Amino acid sequence: MSTRETAERLSTVPLFEGCSGRQLRHIAGRGHEVTYPAGKAITEQGRFGDHFFVILEGSARVVRNGRTVNKLGPGGYFGEIALLISLMERTPRTATVVAETDVRCFVLSKSEFRTVIYEQNIAVNLLHTMARRLDSASKRSEP
Secondary structure, X not given: OOHXXXXXXXXXXXXXXXXXXXXXXXXXXXXXXXXXXXXXXXXXXXXXOOEEEEEEEXXXXXEEOOEEEXXXXXXXXXXXXXXXXXXOOOOEOOOEEEEOOOEEEXXXXXXXXXXXXXXXXXXXXXXXXXHHHHHHHHHHHOO
């Protein structure tokens, strides 16, 4: 998949909704694609995380403490929590993600993720998007 096509796919990812086309192409140019077969654990809870993932094709389930807590499909992403926290300290993954079907992912390594977020105001866009999501979630949980 070309950088432009990957950037178009990334534009549908809620985490990147505040990013410009130029920023998305920059992010797309830093990562690579990896395919995981059905049944493969892509990440494992408790292990240190060194990659950020966006599902391009296929489906996966998120398992925390042995229980499925979410399902992810194209546009779903994971690994950002461990990588964001690891900017200051190394932290283990909060969940296991298992491919339910063959899953093709866009992957950013920890070093590329770090490089990307500090360039072109991308960190500001990501923080703004995450803050809005947290605010929305807290309003849903209010009595």
